[in-house]
Amino acid sequence: MASAERPEVLLIGFGGVGVLYAYVLQRGGARITAVCRSNYDTVKANGINVFSDKFGEHLNWHPDQVVRSPDEIEGNAFDFVPDVCPSSETIRPYLEKNLSLSPKNNLPLIVLIQNGVEIENEVYESLVCSDKPLASGVVGGLTWVGVTLLGNGTRIEHGFLERLKIGLYPPPLADEVPSDTASAFDQLVELFRQGGSNVEGTNDIVGVRWSKVLWNISWGGLTTLARRPVSAILEAETLPYSAGVVYGIMLELLAIARAHGINEDRLPSVTIDQVYDMTMRNTNAKIRVTQNPDQFLEPMENKNLPDDFKPSILVDLERERPMELHVIFGTLLERARAANVATPRLDLIVAALMPSQVAFVRKAKGLTKEDDSNKIYDANPALNKTGGAPVLGP
Amino acid sequence: MASAERPEVLLIGFGGVGVLYAYVLQRGGARITAVCRSNYDTVKANGINVFSDKFGEHLNWHPDQVVRSPDEIEGNAFDFVPDVCPSSETIRPYLEKNLSLSPKNNLPLIVLIQNGVEIENEVYESLVCSDKPLASGVVGGLTWVGVTLLGNGTRIEHGFLERLKIGLYPPPLADEVPSDTASAFDQLVELFRQGGSNVEGTNDIVGVRWSKVLWNISWGGLTTLARRPVSAILEAETLPYSAGVVYGIMLELLAIARAHGINEDRLPSVTIDQVYDMTMRNTNAKIRVTQNPDQFLEPMENKNLPDDFKPSILVDLERERPMELHVIFGTLLERARAANVATPRLDLIVAALMPSQVAFVRKAKGLTKEDDSNKIYDANPALNKTGGAPVLGP
Numbered sequence: 001m002a003s004a005e006r007p008e009v010l011l012i013g014f015g016g017v018g019v020l021y022a023y024v025l026q027r028g029g030a031r032i033t034a035v036c037r038s039n040y041d042t043v044k045a046n047g048i049n050v051f052s053d054k055f056g057e058h059l060n061w062h063p064d065q066v067v068r069s070p071d072e073i074e075g076n077a078f079d080f081v082p083d084v085c086p087s088s089e090t091i092r093p094y095l096e097k098n099l100s101l102s103p104k105n106n107l108p109l110i111v112l113i114q115n116g117v118e119i120e121n122e123v124y125e126s127l128v129c130s131d132k133p134l135a136s137g138v139v140g141g142l143t144w145v146g147v148t149l150l151g152n153g154t155r156i157e158h159g160f161l162e163r164l165k166i167g168l169y170p171p172p173l174a175d176e177v178p179s180d181t182a183s184a185f186d187q188l189v190e191l192f193r194q195g196g197s198n199v200e201g202t203n204d205i206v207g208v209r210w211s212k213v214l215w216n217i218s219w220g221g222l223t224t225l226a227r228r229p230v231s232a233i234l235e236a237e238t239l240p241y242s243a244g245v246v247y248g249i250m251l252e253l254l255a256i257a258r259a260h261g262i263n264e265d266r267l268p269s270v271t272i273d274q275v276y277d278m279t280m281r282n283t284n285a286k287i288r289v290t291q292n293p294d295q296f297l298e299p300m301e302n303k304n305l306p307d308d309f310k311p312s313i314l315v316d317l318e319r320e321r322p323m324e325l326h327v328i329f330g331t332l333l334e335r336a337r338a339a340n341v342a343t344p345r346l347d348l349i350v351a352a353l354m355p356s357q358v359a360f361v362r363k364a365k366g367l368t369k370e371d372d373s374n375k376i377y378d379a380n381p382a383l384n385k386t387g388g389a390p391v392l393g394p
Numbered sequence: 395m396a397s398a399e400r401p402e403v404l405l406i407g408f409g410g411v412g413v414l415y416a417y418v419l420q421r422g423g424a425r426i427t428a429v430c431r432s433n434y435d436t437v438k439a440n441g442i443n444v445f446s447d448k449f450g451e452h453l454n455w456h457p458d459q460v461v462r463s464p465d466e467i468e469g470n471a472f473d474f475v476p477d478v479c480p481s482s483e484t485i486r487p488y489l490e491k492n493l494s495l496s497p498k499n500n501l502p503l504i505v506l507i508q509n510g511v512e513i514e515n516e517v518y519e520s521l522v523c524s525d526k527p528l529a530s531g532v533v534g535g536l537t538w539v540g541v542t543l544l545g546n547g548t549r550i551e552h553g554f555l556e557r558l559k560i561g562l563y564p565p566p567l568a569d570e571v572p573s574d575t576a577s578a579f580d581q582l583v584e585l586f587r588q589g590g591s592n593v594e595g596t597n598d599i600v601g602v603r604w605s606k607v608l609w610n611i612s613w614g615g616l617t618t619l620a621r622r623p624v625s626a627i628l629e630a631e632t633l634p635y636s637a638g639v640v641y642g643i644m645l646e647l648l649a650i651a652r653a654h655g656i657n658e659d660r661l662p663s664v665t666i667d668q669v670y671d672m673t674m675r676n677t678n679a680k681i682r683v684t685q686n687p688d689q690f691l692e693p694m695e696n697k698n699l700p701d702d703f704k705p706s707i708l709v710d711l712e713r714e715r716p717m718e719l720h721v722i723f724g725t726l727l728e729r730a731r732a733a734n735v736a737t738p739r740l741d742l743i744v745a746a747l748m749p750s751q752v753a754f755v756r757k758a759k760g761l762t763k764e765d766d767s768n769k770i771y772d773a774n775p776a777l778n779k780t781g782g783a784p785v786l787g788p
Binding site: 225227228232235237240242243244245248249285288289344345348350351352354355356372376380383384385386387 | 619620621622627630634636637638643677678680681682683685690691738741742743744745746747748753763767769771772774775777778779
């Protein structure tokens with residue numbers, strides 16, 4: 001760990017969130033190497049224009065180094081490797097190159113900033129636990145931020161909201177962390193803080209991921225199927241339909257979490273009520289909770305969502321961009337099937353969004369529907385991704 | 395019953411289906427009085443242009459009488475009153491006028507041609523079973539037809555598909571029907587047949603309604619949430635998600651039917667497999683049903699859906715027209731709640747479509763969202779339309 005010098009950061013995934021946190025980490029004192037794809041030329045030549053209500057305006061901001069592939073990397077070995085689109089296959093070649101740059105075989109921390117539960121596991125198993133480790137550990141991160149990369153990757157726009165929670169994976173909970181890893185993690189938190197981020201370290205990133213997913217799939221999932229802002233499912237005429245469904249979705253998720261050992265300590269059941277209330281307070285309806293027809297709840301203060309607020313997955317859907325279905329929903333479905341937990345609502349949400357996902361990915365690859373016809377479907381209920389398995393096909 | 399003369403038909407609901415069957419019944423020998431709203435002037439002056447692959451082309455086709463309200467009706471009392479948008483409140487004033495035209499107090503048969511289950515009940519209770527009956531009986535009808543009213547109500551376009559099932563309500567099953575009613579029903583079947591319709595009489599319209607709803611809510615419902623043609627949920631990449639969900643939806647509907655006394659005789663469980671297979675045969679995927687990776691089902695013959703086929707509820711949604719949510723889905727939800735049957739998938743489908751329904755109705759009434767704010771929401775789980783009841787609200 002080159003703690004006396006400028007910490008070295010390799011950032012993979014230079015979209016809106018990636019650019020924002022690269023910028024934050026550089027402000028915090030790090031040296032940034034960014035991996036760019038489509039916008040390599042413009043970023044190399046002119047940098048990126050940062051427009052942020054919270055972090056200010058910075059025209060032509062430059063990472064310290066911009067590369068397209070592992071072999072273009074020059075300089076020191078890395079301390080931290082944040083990745084906003086995690087997969088060990090994407091990261092591995094960079095870590096191999098990194099090893100060749102490190103005289104003392106110092107290994108970096110991988111930082112995965114991405115929605116979804118237990119997304120760290122695959123990366124942890126294959127890059128940290130392998131016979132020849134390429135990283136010293138994995139940090140999971142969740143961000144609450146509205147940031148968009150615009151103008152063909154030449155600028156980002158960001159409002160005021162920015163909150164980041166990071167924690168070591170697997171969660172140390174009460175366990176002691178090796179001092180090297182602990183001090184690297186502390187340094188990372190400090191880098192974000194110095195850069196201005198509203199960062200918070202947690203010793204249970206897995207529990208935090210589960211609470212975030214409760215909102216994303218319930219209020220977020222129903223809103224996305226409705227193709228309307230959250231406020232549309234909060235009306236007097238729609239709440240008699242949406243309220244029970246939102247609760248039902250959260251109960252399914254809680255059942256999956258419990259089946260995988262996330263107990264009351266780590267994800268209290270009352271979280272469901274909190275997630276419900278937090279959004280319910282944005283309704284404009286008069287709420288009657290007693291049998292007295294003339295008695296209503298006081299109108300709620302502290303609305304926390306703009307009237308036209310849409311969850312990011314719906315924004316992706318409307319822009320015909322691949323959604324995070326496999327990362328966010330896929331893991332949940334796998335865990336539900338593995339533990340034999342029935343998830344009829346979750347199944348239906350994924351089944352209803354998957355056709356768009358398939359179409360968007362196909363379009364991005366320049367393929368047509370005909371290219372995908374005649375592919376194989378295994379009509380074996382045990383291979384189904386969703387429950388309610390069919391009997392033998394036609 | 396004026397059986398020796400031309401049978402008198404009063405048709406309420408002069409949309410695509412209404413015009414088509416008015417035309418068919420006139421061809422079959424009936425005298426047609428049509429109730430028109432927005433297109434009254436043009437229908438009165440120029441009639442309607444009928445373009446049908448099955449029934450041929452008929453420019454400027456005229457009903458025998460066109461009216462806007464009950465008091466405009468002249469001539470004989472009616473034998474049959476087909477209605478494609480059933481509600482006793484719409485029909486009642488016409489039946490009261492009808493009674494005043496009938497010297498012998500002959501009462502007509504009401505014919506309800508509309509999707510949904512048990513939609514006949516309300517009309518039957520209030521217009522046939524009342525102290526002062528206004529109709530002699532109710533006939534339920536279901537049609538499989540693709541017909542659209544275009545050009546501001548000046549023409550209809552229809553393909554080849556046309557199939558009609560009608561039956562007395564309540565279903566006589568094995569019971570004997572009063573001979574007057576039986577002969578009126580037979581005359582009605584004959585009128586449709588003479589007009590060229592592929593009509594079939596059934597002694598259990600309720601059972602037939604349940605089998606049709608199985609398709610509408612499962613394949614139709616999932617397709618509608620996906621906002622894509624049915625073929626999009628039949629691909630190799632989407633079937634592992636959609637197959638189980640489609641089955642799961644049908645099992646929920648079967649449970650509601652069973653809880654309301656529709657037993658194996660009237661709705662055999664195997665109907666689910668038939669409804670599944672009938673649509674599954676349209677897939678372009680190669681289907682593997684055994685553990686042998688090289689063994690596939692023979693490609694299926696007899697595809698029965700065009701590649702871009704969308705269910706009518708999705709067509710309504712895309713055209714921002716109010717859907718049949720209350721008629722088709724509302725009755726099912728009420729029956730599920732009444733019998734304490736859990737319907738998580740059905741609940742989610744309705745909850746996801748209701749915001750659009752509310753918005754379309756509001757737009758049709760010229761209202762804005764603000765007009766509907768501050769309405770009352772009863773946060774009492776017992777008053778919820780969907781299951782998964784919430785605990786006390788915020």
